[in-house]
Amino acid sequence: xxxxxxxxAVCRPLSAPLQAQLTGVAGIPARQLEHHGLIAVLSLVPEExxxxxxxxxxxxxxxxxxxxARAHQNVVDALTGVTTPLPLRLGTVFRDDSGVxxxxxxxxxxxxxxxxxxxxxxxxxVKVYVEQxxxxxxxxxxxxxxxxSGRDYLRQRRRRTAAHEERGxxxxxxxxxxxxxxxxxxxxxxxxxPQNATLSGATGRNVLNASYLVPRSRSEEFVELVxxxxxxxxxxxxxxxxxxxxxxxxxxxxxxx
Amino acid sequence: xxxxxxxxxxxxxxxxxxxxADILERVLDKxxxxxxxxxxxxxxxxxxTVKLRLIVASVDKAKEMGIDWWESDPALxxxxxxxxxxxxxxxxxxxxERLEASREADELEAAPRQAPRRRKKESP
Numbered sequence: 001x002x003x004x005x006x007x008x009a010v011c012r013p014l015s016a017p018l019q020a021q022l023t024g025v026a027g028i029p030a031r032q033l034e035h036h037g038l039i040a041v042l043s044l045v046p047e048e049x050x051x052x053x054x055x056x057x058x059x060x061x062x063x064x065x066x067x068x069a070r071a072h073q074n075v076v077d078a079l080t081g082v083t084t085p086l087p088l089r090l091g092t093v094f095r096d097d098s099g100v101x102x103x104x105x106x107x108x109x110x111x112x113x114x115x116x117x118x119x120x121x122x123x124x125x126v127k128v129y130v131e132q133x134x135x136x137x138x139x140x141x142x143x144x145x146x147x148x149s150g151r152d153y154l155r156q157r158r159r160r161t162a163a164h165e166e167r168g169x170x171x172x173x174x175x176x177x178x179x180x181x182x183x184x185x186x187x188x189x190x191x192x193x194p195q196n197a198t199l200s201g202a203t204g205r206n207v208l209n210a211s212y213l214v215p216r217s218r219s220e221e222f223v224e225l226v227x228x229x230x231x232x233x234x235x236x237x238x239x240x241x242x243x244x245x246x247x248x249x250x251x252x253x254x255x256x257x
Numbered sequence: 258x259x260x261x262x263x264x265x266x267x268x269x270x271x272x273x274x275x276x277x278a279d280i281l282e283r284v285l286d287k288x289x290x291x292x293x294x295x296x297x298x299x300x301x302x303x304x305x306t307v308k309l310r311l312i313v314a315s316v317d318k319a320k321e322m323g324i325d326w327w328e329s330d331p332a333l334x335x336x337x338x339x340x341x342x343x344x345x346x347x348x349x350x351x352x353x354e355r356l357e358a359s360r361e362a363d364e365l366e367a368a369p370r371q372a373p374r375r376r377k378k379e380s381p
Contacts, residue, residue: 004294051295052295052296052297055295059297065281069280087283087284087289089284089288090284091295092293094294095295107291114289150352192282195278195279195282247283247287248287250287
């Protein structure tokens, strides 16, 4: 049975070896392939799972996708601890080593430019939520309470809508201010589509979902900025994730809105 | 707000606070796009979020795990909007029925003999 090459990332040669037991997709260890002074970090994966057809099918299997995405991120994350990786999108697969080498040669200049630009930088994710608890307090009525008359109903509805809009507006203003402050501090910033968090256990409506590119050396202050922002704004929750590899800043994606 | 934060550790492990949506957002939608030897149509991956929604048995689980960002993306889904409309529609219909019922009762009370007996309209 043939093994295909699943590539996680491209980086410069590592000064420290990869963790001995760095497990990648399908529970297979990751290894390095050096070419033209660049490293592709990859796993040898079975064709029966990663050839075109099975891969397409797997991608629609939520459990498979979850495990694979986490494994992919796990490898990229381990690399982020020792170098500045350029993460490839999930599911970048080649037939053999020579396919990987050709890919490196074709993109060599792009890779070097991106690596120079991102050297020593990490990505921080910041999300802002409007807390749902505030909603009920502000309205002062349980949403399930049955209105006594049509007029009451309309009044209740109007009040609810007004309170809702005001809160939403305040939160959006807060998010815009925060984004401005953080963008000013970061070297670069990207806005992502908001996550719908109402059902995920994370309460509240997601009004900001952004990534910031920050040098490691200045990350501590960045984190403090985020912490401070959260302290003085009731009804709004700020969530910080990171440090990530600079996924959102490779500059080599196509047509990402 | 006092949410405990991890110590800022720029060399530390991954975001312990990251949910699966955070991860998928990055490994599927960001990162460098290179056409490997195994061709996955770019469109396929972009539509993946939509397809995931169709895996009925898994959707609730996906939500549990926080994979639901497609629902808030108007480019990917009109479901959130549709759900809201459906809910509001039901609410209004119930309201209307209550009003009609009470008015009917009033009419019957005021002029029991003249009030034509109206049939309540079936909801479609």
